[in-house]
Amino acid sequence: MTRVxxxxxxxxxxxxxxxxxxxxTTPCTVVWSQGRPYVLENGAGRPRWMGMDRHGRPQALTxxxxxxxxxxxxxxx
Numbered sequence: 778m779t780r781v782x783x784x785x786x787x788x789x790x791x792x793x794x795x796x797x798x799x800x801x802t803t804p805c806t807v808v809w810s811q812g813r814p815y816v817l818e819n820g821a822g823r824p825r826w827m828g829m830d831r832h833g834r835p836q837a838l839t840x841x842x843x844x845x846x847x848x849x850x851x852x853x854x
Contacts, residue, residue, distance in 0.1 A: 799840065799844060800817070800826070800840055800843050800844065800848055801817065802817070802824070803817065804817055804818065804819040804824075805817065805818075808826070808843070808848045808849065808850060809848065809849050809850070809851060809852045809853060810826075810828070810838075810843055810846045810847060810848045810849075811846055811847070811853075812852070812853055813828050813829060813830075814828055814852070815827060815828035815838060815843065815848075816828070823839070824840070825837045825838065825839065826838040826839070826840070826842075826843050
């Protein structure tokens with residue numbers, strides 16, 4: 778599936794801080810934070826962003842935690 782981006786998405790492609798925007802709410806969306814990908818999972822209970830920590834262990838983040846860390850639709854270089 779290809780995601781079409783509009784003008785409101787441009788700040789997310791260049792990087793964003795938690796105070797500028799909130800993460801998307803569409804399940805299976807992938808965003809990048811601190812050089813690692815996170816996928817939004819909607820299961821029983823609250824939605825969570827799942828990724829891996831620097832040791833390869835599963836890591837779950839809340840929306841607020843992801844906002845504090847900063848996120849982007851594109852991987853940082």
